[in-house]
Amino acid sequence: MQSTPSAGSIQEAIPNNYCWGCGTLNPEGLHIHSHFEGATSVCVHVPDDAFMAGPTHVLNGGILATLVDCHCVCTAIADAYRAEGRAVGEPPEIWYATANLSLDYRRPTPLGGPVTLRAQIVERSARKRVLRCRVEADGERTVDATVVAVRVPPAWREAHGHGGGRS
16 A cells, blocks of 8 residues: 655655655555655555564564655655755755664554654754654554664765666
């Protein structure tokens, strides 16, 4: 399943994004959609039942980590564009990558309904954004996370002999 699309989501504005979690151009991906509500970025996602953990009613922790990672990195990208007074995706492109991802799994995240991610930037610098993210399902907090995202140069996105580049 996909996130609930919102008009003008951050991910829809990011060009050339093939990321499995947040890229709109990856046909196999999760296709998350994030938007700002004031200073908080929000993503509502309904995970596919195939993403179960050992118990069939619980969401896999790796999928949760991907949701947090992609939601927060896209939030960092959008925040950097805002700080420069530009629209997301406006050239030259701004890209961030994960430097650190830390999750505290507080309780199992149930499958069968939406999970809501809420992220806020708690530290900003020219090259770095630190974000705190909370995941909720069925009205309960299931994950607390911290993401450190760092700005990367455009060359970071280019394939370097690994066969992953697209024409």
